[in-house]
Amino acid sequence: MEGELAHIGAGLAAIGSGAAAIGVGHVAGNFLAGALRNPSAAAGQTATLFIGIAFAEALGIFSFLVALLLMFAV
Amino acid sequence: MPSRSQSIAELAYGFIYKMVEDICGKEGLRYFPYIMTLFMFIVCANFLGLIPTSFTPTSHFAVTVVLALAVFITVTVLGFVKNGAGFLSLFWVSSAPLALRPVLAIIEIISYFVRPVSHSIRLAGNVMAGHAVIKVFAGFAAIAAVSPVAVLGITAMYGLEVLVSFIQAYVFTILTCVYLKDALHPHH
Numbered sequence A: 001m002e003g004e005l006a007h008i009g010a011g012l013a014a015i016g017s018g019a020a021a022i023g024v025g026h027v028a029g030n031f032l033a034g035a036l037r038n039p040s041a042a043a044g045q046t047a048t049l050f051i052g053i054a055f056a057e058a059l060g061i062f063s064f065l066v067a068l069l070l071m072f073a074v
Numbered sequence B: 001m002p003s004r005s006q007s008i009a010e011l012a013y014g015f016i017y018k019m020v021e022d023i024c025g026k027e028g029l030r031y032f033p034y035i036m037t038l039f040m041f042i043v044c045a046n047f048l049g050l051i052p053t054s055f056t057p058t059s060h061f062a063v064t065v066v067l068a069l070a071v072f073i074t075v076t077v078l079g080f081v082k083n084g085a086g087f088l089s090l091f092w093v094s095s096a097p098l099a100l101r102p103v104l105a106i107i108e109i110i111s112y113f114v115r116p117v118s119h120s121i122r123l124a125g126n127v128m129a130g131h132a133v134i135k136v137f138a139g140f141a142a143i144a145a146v147s148p149v150a151v152l153g154i155t156a157m158y159g160l161e162v163l164v165s166f167i168q169a170y171v172f173t174i175l176t177c178v179y180l181k182d183a184l185h186p187h188h
Helices: A002-037 A039-072 B004-024 B026-048 B061-090 B098-140 B144-184
Strands: none
Touching: A002 A039, A039 B004, A039 B098, A039 B144, B004 B026, B004 B144, B026 B061, B026 B144, B061 B098, B061 B144, B098 B144
């Protein structure tokens, strides 16, 4: 029984990966919106863009990790 | 006229040099060799993993946790050596209202100690996730009806992995620079 529940939990944890995709999309989309308004300032902010994407993506990776742990370690 | 390998080396050197200078300032350049070494190691390890049947060191937590812990310990020790007890002002947000500062201090301390966790898991997780997805598509290739789609999927994921390999090395390095900047200038 516990094995099946772990699989359901892994599936639920995988929802977090999709949520992280929304977050990364927000970061990149807002960057593009800002960059098109003021293209001359965009080049200096690419580092901030990547940091923002990395922070948003890290949480999705955490949920992926939880899913993997539930599948193979529990 | 520089040869091809020299051009690539100069490109990589200039890229990381500018990144360290932009984020940490002039005094951060003393630590440029360490950051350059980190970047080259991670980017080479990531790209090595893209050769079919080869092994990717950075997909293992044992490797990335050691890299992230090395950065964390270096940056913490450096912060105390450079600023003394003044390094603790990193956790005391002087721009916030006084009543809010103890709460913020707790949050800042937690986020400081989560740094090596997220730093290492981000790299290993991204590399491992890409490989896992390729493995899943490779599993579909055994079913004749969907095998063309599976081959296309593997090709597309491989292209994405080339991008991810570079971006994750870049992100790891840029976060190292940000942490280094916090150690050199802890005042908000």
